[in-house]
Amino acid sequence: MINILIAIAILGIISALFGALLGYASVKYHVQGDPIVEQLDALLPQTQCGQCGYPGCKPYAEAVANGELINKCAPGGEDTIKKIADLMGVEVQPLDESHEQDSSSNGPKVAFIIEADCIGCTKCIQACPVDAIMGAAKQMHTVIADECTGCDLCVAPCPVDCIEMREIPETPQSWQWDLNKIAIKQLT
């Protein structure tokens, strides 16, 4: 009888000890926030274009973390979908057709304001998600090309249609080796 009591007492003490340890650890090493959202946000292209139907990349990342479809990011394309699928452990889905970019060109684009036509309405400035348009009321506006994400959001609000999306010309600095275009061969 005494032995049983001793056994129970010892086990009780051990369980209390480990319980306290676990409790302490859960408080001490508590993970703050939702790291998956941050990871998803890092995968998205950060154009803030809103083509996914969310007002920016972070809101879409949050939505994906909460079960939204992963195939709504048009600027990211298949690569981004693949990365998100890897991260979320879901199957790769083809890019949603309604979110597909126009097939005319896939190159990165930048907004361009035809300054002679600009009436200075500031509508595009309000639409720009990254504040990449300079200007003031009744003053000519212009796009800071380096900051422009090519999201297209400024084109629609322009009352005089003076904004167009132009492709960024390829330079030797941005040029990509294309093994299909240039025959690869070792010369020696």
Place this chain on the structure above:
Amino acid sequence: MESIIERITQGKFWPFHGGIHPPEQKHFTCDKPIRQLPLPKQLIVPLQQHIGRQGDLLVNVGDKVLKGQPLTQSMNPMSVPIHAPTSGTISAIKRSVIAHPSGLSELCIFIDVDGEDTWRARNICANYTQLSNQQIISKIADAGIAGMGGAGFPTHIKVNTKPDINFLIINAAECEPYITADDLLMREHSSAIVDGIKILDQLLSPAFILIGIEDNKPQAIKALQQATQSIEKIKVCVLPTKYPSGGEKQLIKLLTGKEVASGALPLHAGIVVQNVATCFAISDAVINDTPLIRRVVTLTGQALAKPQNVWALLGTPVSYLLEQTGFNSESALSDQQTTSTPPVIMGGPMMGFSILNEQVPVVKTSNCILAPSKTEMPSAFAHNSNEVECIRCGQCADVCPSQLLPQELQWSAKAKDHPQLAALNLFDCIDCGACAYVCPSQIPLVQYYRVAKAEIRRQQQLDLKAEKAKDRFEARKVRLEREKIAREEKQKKAAAARKAAMNKKTPAAGAAKSAVAAALARVKAKKAASSGESSATITKNIDSANVNTDVNTVNNSAEITDEKSQVQAAIERAKAKRLAKNKAAQQQPESSENIKQDISADTSADKAPTDTEAAKTTHAPADDKKAKIAAAVAKAKAKTQAKALAKKQQDSEEHSNAETDAEVSDNLNAVTIDNKLEISSLTKPALAQDDKKAKIAAAVAKAKAKAQAKAKALAKTQNDQTQQPLVEEVVSPKNETTTDDKAELSEQVDKIEGKSHTKPTTNSENNLAPAPNDKKARIAATVAKAKAKAKAKAAAKAQAKLDGAANAIDTENTNEDRQ
């Protein structure tokens, strides 16, 4: 450090890992002197010829330029200017294909050569030792010198260093096959090169200067050794020939045994490496004030009839150079493959690239133009890659000078596995091509690495841009939030300021307040007029809005008097309307007048510090009102039509008056409420009897009896007499309910009552006096008729009785109205 020098003097070196021994092929050009070429017709000078940024244009189309004149300038430290290689006219500034594997176009300056080769003014500096370091560096920068070994790093940045330099290494290895440009330069211009080395020595003051040169250039070694005999510091280190010993890190390892860590610069190890051609350019720039406008280019390959090293002006099109050296495209294309142009390679066979257009100009980094024949280099002519699968032989890893794993890299590059490539240190690859050279499967490994490197760089740029966009997006969100809060605060402040201005007891504020109150009242009056609401309700509303607890009782008492005057007014109105036909036209102005008066009475009551004042202010408007009503009544009397309509409207008016009473009495004490109940109970039957009255009146008109009229007149005067005690009875309890303190007020209220009593009485007398006269006249006219009709008498008597009853009701009505 001493041990390093000891080892070097003993001729021992630290071998680097890997390396290959490809056929040297230097015999084509190594035994011929550097040839001076005639001036080409046109030069194409790209704005950017090196790593970094291009400068801003200084010239325009049509400008005459002199030899050595700068064409661009820039404040950017990573930028060096370009200069006109000879005198001439700028014919165009446009995009043209540049020396780049992509074959893309960049902005170039086209110079039509005038053939005079006129120099700009030059300052020959015989004694460079007198120049300060800063002067030398600015001279180097202004001369547009960029590393001439291949990468083209701006030299003035490389020599402008602070930390102590242990070794200055002059790279004269020239390890790539075919190329002999540096070899010939060393042979012919060793003294100039040594001058350049001395200038670098002055700038960097290193402990030792090591010239690394491969043992396949005996004449150059001899020339350098002779030129540096007198200088203890300079050691000419003869290295065994092995590709790629000319690689910066490989040369450092060979000479010093030190390995430069991945991602680090040699400078961190106290080592600066300069190409031998750069040393020549430095001496030319500092001593002769000659900018970098020409360089030695090896023109070689079996497709050339006269392969030779030439002094080529920068911007000389490759086609001109090939032409000068007897390029035989037919011998290159020995077979029937005339469909494609023969390959021309810029740079060496290991690290160069095919140029797609022979208009490509020579730039600062172009050291060799290779035009091979098909037998010499069949792979350059092959249109399809002979690549087969990797057999995992591992030879590539054996020869890699950077000790990487080329086959692993290749797989990861094909799979675009960028993290894995980074883990395999792809960026330590120097693109030497040794792995591809030994590959039995003929896999163009370097090409895969180049693609992968470019992709990773692009991805890094995109990531950087994405990060920036994210920051800007977040910043914008914060800004919008801040602006929203600021706007709300501003609105709040403005509202508070308005309120404060209103509550100030200044006359201006009071005026503003009353103006607002008047405006409010006007709006409400309109509403009341349209909905038929009584003015008293408005009064009450305004009262409750302006609640002032301190003078609550005052308000109450003021209201009492006010209400009394209202009641009286209502009575007047009722009477007026009884007589009026054009009721609508009359009522509206009246009611609005009432409202105005009520409001003014209320506001003054609010402001009034004492009870008496409040009471007094209420008097005046009440009196005014009576006068107005009297006038209105007088007008109404003139009109004697549409009695039935007037009565109906009056009925509704009485309804609303009764309601007013009910509402007003809410403000009174319980005693008053009891009285009210009685009043309201009286009002209801009175209203019901009004209809009867109308009928009776109609009947009276029909009857047209004299006696009746007289009786009525008498009855009315009697009623008026009885009115006074009645009203006083009703009013007195109200006054009693007010507190004793307000004795004065109640007295004055009584006075008002008195006034109001007398006036209606006179009014009613006025009302009645003309009316009987009219009647009398009519009666007189009808008497004749009546006499003729004797039978009507009985009916008339009955009617008289009815009329008396009607009159009694009338009096009651008026009494109630007054209350």
